[in-house]
Amino acid sequence: MRKMSENPYVPYPSEILQIIRHTDKEYTFRMRFTGEVRPGQFFEVSVPRYGEAPISVSGIGRDYVDLTIRRVGRVTSEVFEKGEGTSLLLRGPYGNGFDTSLYENGEVIVIAGGTGVSPVRGVIDALAGTKDARDKHVIVGFRSPSDMLFRDDLKRWDQALDLILTVDGAPEGYTGNIGLVTKYIPDVPIRDVKKARAVVVGPPPMMRFSVMGLLQKGFEEENIWVSQERKMCCGLGKCGHCRIGQTYVCLDGPVFNYTESKNMLD
Amino acid sequence: MGYVLSQDSFTRVLGKIGLDRRLYAPVNKVGEGRYTDVDVVRYDFISEAAEIEMEKKSDYAFKELLTPLSETLFFFTENEVKEADYDQREVLVFLRACDLHAVKRLDAIYLENGRFPDPFYKRIRDRVKFVLIGCGHSYEDCFCVSMGTNVAPEGYLFSVDLQDGSYYIDVKDQDLAPLFAAEAEAEQEVMARHVTENEVKVSVPADVPLAVYKDPLWDEYTARCINCGRCNFVCPTCTCYTMQDVFYTDNGKVGERRRVGASCMVDGYTNVAGGGQYRRTNGERMRFKVLHKIVDFRKRFGYDMCVGCGRCDQVCPEYISYANIINKVKKAAEGGAANA
């Protein structure tokens, strides 16, 4: 293998150890990686000729990271052509990621929508492993039952903590929850709402309404964290695309405390 | 030390300086402007004093040398990534005070922001030295005095002013002094000229409340601006780029990754995979650009990004005055009606 370049723009090859197919459009690629990485950080995945795409880390192991990729653009469609044993070019990890130790004690709600589950998967796993896991509440929403990601994890989480799984809509006969994630926020049993913490990740409108719901419920602004999605071309603080005001999402984020993110106007 | 040189003797000095360096200076390109029969002043490599445009302000900045419009980062073959070669010679860039201040802004983004200095920028930057062109008078649209960039910062090898056919040189780099001394008609005290007043004046607000981001003052530009991006491309402090892969062969096995200059005014700048887009209107984009230049950059680095060169006003096909916008923002920030 080529030796790793000193140049942060030059990607390194990483072997695809396993491909986990969630839906037609969403696969998790388990990539060989050793090094420090946190949930919520991202890698730039490149396919020569098609370019690069920022992909958040959806799982971390001793010698791998999981990248859950949605087939939506030129680069990601090309990634789907790859098989196990071949390799992808990576740069990263970039960004701050989640500090999971912040959510280990006390009452916590994680609200995630669609591919927004990827960056918080590691956070939810950490919650599931805590002693007071019954105080950990997770609301996960997908568009429909066939859009569900991480089905095995959902089963595991359902055993370990308080999981509310919902879909925006479903074919007739579906027996699970139907409705937006925001519908379930008021009913989550929180004893001490002034101290409870929350993490919200998903499409921008879903995050906006979920944060509103939490504030209405009595959550303190400084106890809410969100992860922002932006066009991230370089991940290095140079290309400018991810900037909002004085903030570079690729450097200072993508995870922000709500007291900061509420002042970030596009 | 100061020297006065004729054009021929200055050319001879440049010949010696240029033996192991490239010289990059504003050049008047006859008839190459935006309209036929209009000249444009843009940067190019030169070898003689007469080629340097000493009177007119350059329409485009020097920045293409440091941040090329399109730059190859590396080449791909089927199983290899190879970094692109580059010209290793030193470059001497002739520029005015505002542009020398702009270099500090480019350095801030490319060298200081983030965890790594940008290696492609750094390898060129390490080889660049500057020559200051003095300003005998202010030009249309300049507002350097308001921005505090009318006096050049330290960091140039020598300055040059053309007055009545003679080149007045103030040498800061003592290694170069003998070259000038050998050709000089006279040795005397020389000071690079600078302007102390511009016709255009702006007043940058000390702080801009969030309400100004939502102020209706931006709506006017949704209607007027045609998001052509020219204001970004002429700006000496705009640094944004987009990555682009290019392949030479049909089978796609050999190619290169480039970065190309990007404009925050142009469609697609914020597009994320799957169709998300931020700042759809040109008014919002104008707000994003202007507030970066006079507020947001300062919050991160401690000084304003804009150096008041006025090129964006000059190039805009819709006659949008950025200097006016700054003054409107100031009013809005202080709670007055922006359009009053």
Ligand code: SF4
């Ligand atoms: S040059 Fe003028 S019209 Fe073009 S993007 Fe800039 S402000 Fe808009």
Ligand code: SF4
């Ligand atoms: S914003 Fe306009 S005036 Fe300011 S440095 Fe850029 S081009 Fe010059």
Ligand code: FES
């Ligand atoms: S992604 Fe390029 S500056 Fe943040």
